[in-house]
Amino acid sequence: MVTKILILLTLGLILVSLFSALAMLYKSDGSTKRKQVVQALTVRISLSIGLFVTLMLSIYLGIIPGRG
Secondary structure (H helix, E strand, C coil): CHHHHHHHHHHHHHHHHHHHHHHHHHHCCCHHHHHHHHHHHHHHHHHHHHHHHHHHHHHHHCCCCCCC
């Protein structure tokens, strides 16, 4: 159950980061806009890679049971 909560929390953080980048894209002007958007998207990509690695490791260690 804790694993499911952590996965859903990470997915929520990924969505928050994605929409914050979208808001910054429309809100800001100039070079600060570009820097903030890139930073928000970098956070999103890092969270996505971290979630993928965590899921693969959890399946390998048997925390999340495989199918079959």
